[in-house]
Structure formats: structure tokens, C-alpha cells
Amino acid sequence: MVSHKIQTDIVHCFAEEVIESIIKEVGHGVFCLLVDESADVSDKEQMAIVFRFVDTQGIVKERFLGLTHVKETSSLSLKSVVDFLFAKYGLSMKKLRGQGYDxxxxxxxxxxxxxxxxxxxxxxxxxxxxFAHQLQLVVVAVAQKHFDVGDFFFDKIAVLLNVVGASLLEYVEIDGSDGIKRRQANGLLKYFHTFDFVFYLQLIVLLLGITNNLSKDLQRKDQDILNAMSLVKSTKQQLYKIRDDG
Known part of the structure; x- marks a missing residue:
């Protein structure tokens, strides 16, 4: 009972029982399909599947069905996984009333x-x-339009992540085997001591703190479009105030 194979089988049985209970909860009613795909740490593509529906008490619920590995991220490959899932649990595509993706x-x-x-x-x-993905796209687009902020985000920070990895910059600069990485480490160390770096770092922390609250609110299960628009408006007012008076 403690072997890896037995433990894996037990976990799999638990997962199947949970999914069966979710399918019963959905019943014969209509529902929405939420899907996202990304690679895990081993670079295997996987797809997360969530059902969103209204139960018999009128409460909006979201239920996570699980992660499914896919050979590729083409639309046909993802669709085949959805078809397999629907066929396995006896779900009808005609019951779908919404799709939510990035x-x-x-x-x-x-x-x-x-x-x-x-x-x-x-x-x-x-x-x-x-909605949260739309907000991310807006933040990225605005950051790219400002040269200094874009340089901070997409050049300096990107280089930092590539150069450092699991090491410290000082170690890379002095003992690194790659000459290009050593020069990049040296340049980053000098940049981190400039006023511009500290200023943009503080500014980005402030702005992302404001948009992060909006992002979390946009992902609430009980969110409605009117409340979402109100949140967007209030966030824009905060950003306007920082730009004009901050």
C-alpha cells in the first residue's frame, strides 16, 4: 500500500471521484468552459480545464477538473482534448454557453x-x-511605449534573469566562464546603482500594486460586468492622480 504505483492509483481514484461529483453537480444544465495552456517545469505542454456554472441554488460556481498534457498547443490538439473529456463524462457540446480563454x-x-x-x-x-489577461496586455503595451520603462522591463530585467539564473551577479562578473555574461553582469551591477533604476523600480512597484488589486478583482467568481467597469474606472482615476499629482 505504500508503493509508488499503489499510491498513484489511489490518487487517480480520488481525482476520478471528484470529477464525477463535479459532473453530477453540473447535471443536465448549461455551463461555461474555461481553458488555459502552458508548459510545466519539464517543458511539457499542459492544459488546465475549469467548468463554470450556476447550481440549483442559483450560486455561480467554478470547478477545476484538472490538468491534461497535450502533445502540442495547436487549436486542433486542444479541441481533441476537450472532445475526449466531453465523451468520457457524457457531456454535450450543445450545453456550452460560454468560452473563457486568453x-x-x-x-x-x-x-x-x-x-x-x-x-x-x-x-x-x-x-x-x-479580463485579467486584457489588463496584462494593456500594462505591457503601455510599458513598451515609454522608452525608459520599456528598457527597465524588457531589457535590463530580462537580461538579469538570463544572466543570474541561480548565481549572484558578482560571481558571474568575476568567475563566469562566458565573456558575454560577465560583461552583462558588470553592466547590470553598474545600472543597479543609478538613480534611474531605483526610481523606475519604485514607480513600477506602485503601479503594479494598483493594477494587481484590479487583476484580482477581475478574477473573482461572483464578478459582473457592471462592477468590473466600475473597478476599471476607479483604477484609472488612481493612475490619473499619480500621473498628475504624484
Whole structure:
């Protein structure tokens, strides 16, 4: 009972029981499909699947079904995983009333994305671009338009992550075997002692703190569109105040 194989089988049985209870909770009602895909630490692509539905008490619920490894992240590959899941648990694609993904082309593509493939089978499965992902895209787009902030984010910090890894910059600068990495480490150490670095670091921490609260609110299960718009408006007012008076 303590062997790896037995323990894995027990965990798998628990997972199947949980999924079966979720399917029973959904029942014969309509539901929404939330999907996201990303690579794990071993570079294996995996897809997270979540169901969103209203139970018999009128309460909006989100239930995580699990992670499924996929050979590739093409829309056809992701669709095949969804089809397999639906067939396995006796779910009907006609019961879908919503799709929630990020803005990647393989997900939201109007003609060949996962969104389009599902819409061909169920025209009522309306697509909603994840609000939190939209906020992230806005923050990145704005940061890229400002040269100094863009340099801080996309050049200096990116180089820092590539150079440092698990080592300290001083070690890389002095004892590193790669001459390019040593020069980059030396440049980063000098940059970290400048006023610009400290200023932009403090500014970014302040701004991301404000947008982080909005991002968390946008991901609440009980969120509605009117409240979301109100949150966006109040966040913009805070940012305007910092820009004008901060």
C-alpha cells in the first residue's frame, strides 16, 4: 500500500471521484468552459480545464477538473482534448454557453482558434476574453511605449534573469566562464546603482500594486460586468492622480 504505483492509483481514484461529483453537480444544465495552456517545469505542454456554472441554488460556481498534457498547443490538439473529456463524462457540446480563454491566437482565433472550432458545433458558446489577461496586455503595451520603462522591463530585467539564473551577479562578473555574461553582469551591477533604476523600480512597484488589486478583482467568481467597469474606472482615476499629482 505504500508503493509508488499503489499510491498513484489511489490518487487517480480520488481525482476520478471528484470529477464525477463535479459532473453530477453540473447535471443536465448549461455551463461555461474555461481553458488555459502552458508548459510545466519539464517543458511539457499542459492544459488546465475549469467548468463554470450556476447550481440549483442559483450560486455561480467554478470547478477545476484538472490538468491534461497535450502533445502540442495547436487549436486542433486542444479541441481533441476537450472532445475526449466531453465523451468520457457524457457531456454535450450543445450545453456550452460560454468560452473563457486568453488572447493567444490558438485560443481566440476567429477562424481556426479553439473558440472558432467550438462555435462551429455550438453557436451559443459565446467567447469572453479573460479580463485579467486584457489588463496584462494593456500594462505591457503601455510599458513598451515609454522608452525608459520599456528598457527597465524588457531589457535590463530580462537580461538579469538570463544572466543570474541561480548565481549572484558578482560571481558571474568575476568567475563566469562566458565573456558575454560577465560583461552583462558588470553592466547590470553598474545600472543597479543609478538613480534611474531605483526610481523606475519604485514607480513600477506602485503601479503594479494598483493594477494587481484590479487583476484580482477581475478574477473573482461572483464578478459582473457592471462592477468590473466600475473597478476599471476607479483604477484609472488612481493612475490619473499619480500621473498628475504624484
Amino acid at each position: 488572447g493567444a491566437s490558438n485560443m481566440k482565433g476567429e477562424f481556426n482558434g479553439l473558440r472558432a472550432l467550438i462555435l462551429r458545433e455550438c453557436s451559443s458558446a459565446y467567447y469572453v476574453h479573460c
